[in-house]
Structures are given as structure tokens and as C-alpha cells.
Amino acid sequence: MKLPFDLPLNQSFEAGPEGPAVDAGWTEPPSRKGFFTDTSICIGCKACEVACKEWNGVPQDGIYELLGSSYDNTGALGASTWRHVAFIEQRKPLGGEQTRVAEPEAGGPPVDLGMPSFSRPGESGQGERSDFRWLMSSDVCKHCTDAACLDVCPTGSLFRTEFGTVVVQDDICNGCGYCVPACPYGVIERREGEPGVKNVGIAQKCTLCYDRLGAGKTPACAQACPTESIQFGDVDELRERARQRIRKLHDAGVTDARLYGADPDDGVGGAGAFFLLLDEPEVYGLPPDPVVTTRDLPAMWKRAAVAAVGLAATAVAAFVGGRR
Ligand code: SF4
Ligand code: SF4
Ligand code: SF4
Numbered sequence: 001m002k003l004p005f006d007l008p009l010n011q012s013f014e015a016g017p018e019g020p021a022v023d024a025g026w027t028e029p030p031s032r033k034g035f036f037t038d039t040s041i042c043i044g045c046k047a048c049e050v051a052c053k054e055w056n057g058v059p060q061d062g063i064y065e066l067l068g069s070s071y072d073n074t075g076a077l078g079a080s081t082w083r084h085v086a087f088i089e090q091r092k093p094l095g096g097e098q099t100r101v102a103e104p105e106a107g108g109p110p111v112d113l114g115m116p117s118f119s120r121p122g123e124s125g126q127g128e129r130s131d132f133r134w135l136m137s138s139d140v141c142k143h144c145t146d147a148a149c150l151d152v153c154p155t156g157s158l159f160r161t162e163f164g165t166v167v168v169q170d171d172i173c174n175g176c177g178y179c180v181p182a183c184p185y186g187v188i189e190r191r192e193g194e195p196g197v198k199n200v201g202i203a204q205k206c207t208l209c210y211d212r213l214g215a216g217k218t219p220a221c222a223q224a225c226p227t228e229s230i231q232f233g234d235v236d237e238l239r240e241r242a243r244q245r246i247r248k249l250h251d252a253g254v255t256d257a258r259l260y261g262a263d264p265d266d267g268v269g270g271a272g273a274f275f276l277l278l279d280e281p282e283v284y285g286l287p288p289d290p291v292v293t294t295r296d297l298p299a300m301w302k303r304a305a306v307a308a309v310g311l312a313a314t315a316v317a318a319f320v321g322g323r324r
Pocket of ligand 3: 041042043044045046047048049085136138224225226227228229230
């Protein structure tokens, strides 16, 4: 059955092969930009969190508090934490990975970061051997290929940039909050706080430093990371770099290493910000199989439209029948 009007399917429900920027109407956009975050070389310094706050003027959120469950002090991504470094304590042996050692870009030997060396508990032969490791991981908005936050925003505050990223404009957001439950990762949030705090009530998240990208600069968090755990660049090139890194770690015996968000065929059409993890996504607080939450909206609208046409036809028939 052909519907009597066009359905509003002009958003990102499913990205085409040209990429999200072209789908959003940009003509001849630059190559898609994003992040590859290699958590195996994160040292948990939180320079990325701080750099994000400084560059973007994001207010304080629990800087002087510990959560009680971890040495982390910010807990999760949110309206005032656009980058979040998770600290996860595990009773698990290091699997042979060279953690805290940066991966050189040109394929040369690993770079010693000058961190103090030590024996792990029990290695000296004195006392009982205990297995323990930290997982540290810097999380951020995924800049999804199929971004549900973007699909549901009624004001155009959320938009797709020419770099293929998703940005929220705080001067256009009306604070309706539709985007908050739409995000399958729990990234975007309305800011809470006392009157006078910047942008209270407004939805906030990482902009992938849109202002810096426009000026040809690297995003602040990647610029500040001392280990190059956060790598910024063209998404296609980063995906290849991530695959090579996974191969190296697997060859070194780190068989738990895996990529998260790099598959363009996943439930959000692939993320613009993807990760190398050393354990299951759930361990890092990430959903194992995220799906764009607006996936079923076109079918639902079609059904609603068919029902509306049926109702209208019934009403007309009843009216005409009543006059005979
Ligand atoms: S992670 Fe959430 S906030 Fe970020 S682009 Fe995807 S749906 Fe939007
Ligand atoms: S890209 Fe910019 S806005 Fe996004 S987390 Fe990094 S510093 Fe913050
Ligand atoms: S700046 Fe780099 S090494 Fe430091 S916490 Fe962030 S991602 Fe990890």
C-alpha cells in the first residue's frame, strides 16, 4: 500500500555507503574523523579528562571525591564528564601484554615511557604470589554512524558535522531530554547544578572538539595523552591500525584483547570512536551488543500511518452512511 505522504526519514536511521556526513547532506566532506583508544597502554593519568574540561570549560564534578568502589573519582560519562577514565581492579594475571609501553607508529621497537619498574607480588620468591592487574580505559561519546540521539532531537541542536561526528549545540538545545534515553551507551545527559552553573538543564556531551577540528588541530584529549592511548585520525586508517595492534597482542599471547565498536556492521553502524579492550565490554561498563534505539521507528511510523488512514476511512464511511 502506498502511503498518501512522505515519511520523515531524512535522519540517520541507517547510514549509506558514502558515510554519515554525505548522508547528512554535506557535499564533498573531508574524510571521517574519530578516535581509536588503545586501553592496553593507558596509564590512568586522567590528563585526557582534565584537558577536555579545560578546553571546553566543562564544570567540576566530584573532583575531590572517591567513589568508594574504585580509585576513580568521576564514575561515568555525563554532562560534566565528556571523557571518563575507568579504573578497574582485577584479580587476574597480566597476560604477557606490554602494558604501559607505547606502540611506536613506524613499527620500530616499543618505547620505554620511563615508568618505575617493580616486581609483582610474590615474584621475588618471598611471600605468596598474588595476581592483580588494573584495567584503565578512557571512554567517550562513540559518534555513532547511526546515532539515535540525533534522530530524536526535535530542535536541530544535535547535528552531524562535515567530519562525520555528532555535535550538540548548547545555544539551540531546549532541554527536552529526548536524546538521553535514546543513546544506547548512556553518554548524553542534561546538566544538573545550582543556578549560575553553565548550561544547567542543557544536554551535553563530547563534541570531538569541533572547534579544534575546524582549525586543523587534534582534539584536546588526544593531544594531552602522554602514551598515545587516544589516537585521533581518519576512521578508515584508525580501523586498520587497530586491527594491526590486535594481531600483535594476540601474537604476544594477549588473547583476551578485542576491538569494540570498530565493526561497521554492528548495531550502530560502527562507532566513530572505538576501543581496544583487554576483557569483555561489560567489565568496562560498556553494553556488549548496542543497537540504535530508533531502529524500529520507520516501521512503527508506517504502521501508525496505515492505522490513521484506516481510521479516517472508517469515519468518512460512517459519515456518508449516516446521511443516507
Ligand atoms: S554514543 Fe550516544 S550520544 Fe554519542 S553519538 Fe552515539 S547515540 Fe549519540
Ligand atoms: S574530543 Fe574534545 S570534547 Fe571530546 S572528549 Fe576529547 S577533549 Fe573532550
Ligand atoms: S591521557 Fe592517555 S594515558 Fe592518561 S588516562 Fe587518558 S587515555 Fe590514559
